[in-house]
Amino acid sequence: MLTSPVVLLIVGPTASGKTSLSIELAKRLGGEIISADSMLVYKGMDIGTAKPSLKERLKIPHHGIDLVEPTRKFSVFQYRQFALKTIRDVVSRGKVPIVVGGTGFYVRALLEGLSPLPGADAKIRKKLERELKQEGPERLYKRLLKIDPKRARDIGPHNVRRVMRALEIYLVSGRKPSLPAAPSPGLRELGYCPVVIGLNRDRAFLYEEINRRVERMFRKGLLAEIKKLSKKRLSETARQGVGYKEILADALKTSGLAAEWERRARTQGRDRIKRATRRFAKRQWTWFKKEKGIRWVWWPEGLPTQAVAEFVQNSMLGPLS
Structure with a gap:
């Protein structure tokens, strides 16, 4: 008999069927869905993120969607705080x-906790940005090398954002970024019983499904969505979203040439x-394959979502059934 509340986690690469399976399991188990997708937190970024439809969200309660404007930053610390409260x-x-x-990172933050590193500091970040502009990335890297050689070598001189983040941690906390710190507790330490299900799909099928999904996005109006977003000062994370950065970069190059931009977006941009x-x-597949404790489910092409949900429910979630 289970004494700890079960938290079910469904992970895997994009387009592997996580959304459809989670909705089916939520119906069967009396569940509510909590997103662990760093792009779904942004309002107005709906088509390019393959956000669950309003119809799907009305059937089953969804959390972690449309939390902030795309102009704002949303850190893994903020996500963990939100997700634990929702759980x-x-x-x-x-x-x-x-x-x-x-x-x-979101899934790991829930399962394993986080090191108590300080959040972003706007003043210090602005100062570092100014130094970067005036003195160049090499000067910032040399500075980190003096403060924390181990962390500097781990990052390397070319990852400017991570160099700046390491300097920010030191300037805010006075602690070397490489020093170990006691992490915040994971789900198990907090009294929950996490069950992690990973979806494994045939690679060729997955890539074809990705291609089909991109085509659907264009039909639904992805370009119009990106045009609207291009007028905003997007946060760094929002700008880097796959499906957005490829088109936004081209929009900057063809500023004032709307027809040319749209032509290129529909051809080269699509590809x-x-x-x-x-x-x-x-990359997602590589990440999750390295994580421990995931129970992998092979989902062959053509097998209905209901059949996969039934297998997961009966074979992996016996105590909940």
């Missing part, structure tokens, strides 16, 4: 929390998004 609330109402997504999404899926 407590869902459990208190006798429901099953189902965490769904492909953002590895770039497909390639970038396939590479992204491969």
